[in-house]
Amino acid sequence: MNSWVQSPESGLSFTSSLDRATVLSQPSTLFGMIPPERVGIQGEYDHEGLAKRIRLAFCDHLEAEDLDRLRITQRGRVVVLVGSVANQQTLTQLVDIALEVYGTATVETHGVTLRSAGIVGCV
Numbered sequence: 252m253n254s255w256v257q258s259p260e261s262g263l264s265f266t267s268s269l270d271r272a273t274v275l276s277q278p279s280t281l282f283g284m285i286p287p288e289r290v291g292i293q294g295e296y297d298h299e300g301l302a303k304r305i306r307l308a309f310c311d312h313l314e315a316e317d318l319d320r321l322r323i324t325q326r327g328r329v330v331v332l333v334g335s336v337a338n339q340q341t342l343t344q345l346v347d348i349a350l351e352v353y354g355t356a357t358v359e360t361h362g363v364t365l366r367s368a369g370i371v372g373c374v
Contacts, residue, residue, distance in 0.1 A: 287354030288328045301325045301354045308348050317341055321363070330355055333362035 291297030292304060302325040309318055321334040330349050336342050342363055349358045 288325060290354065299325060301328065301330065301352065305330055305349050305352050305355070308352050309345060312344070312348055313341070320366075321345075328354055328356035330358045331362065332358065332360050335364040335366050338365055338367035 285296050288301040289296055289298060290304070291300040292307060297303060302323045306318075306323050309321075309323070317337060321332060321336060324331045324333065332342075332345065332349075336345065342360060342365065346358045346360065349355055
């Protein structure tokens, strides 16, 4: 099973609050000089900006307990998820959300385990 997903060419947008949707998925003139993966939450340069924007997007869509055992890092435009999630459905939702965030090229999940039904398995 592949542990990464390639971002679609066309940009996707959030259906949540307009302010966060703009920051997370739409390039603006501020983004013109900063690489997409280095844009922070407020549009400033941030070396870990993509990971922070993805964490914010996850918090908009999921409960805190769904994210408490998950670490989000980045390697350039590649988002790396490490830790554990409740089930495959949650993992799929996380990947879909991450791919919607401006600057994401790929999501790697091979460091994620599933906790569904008391069984822990690697993805």
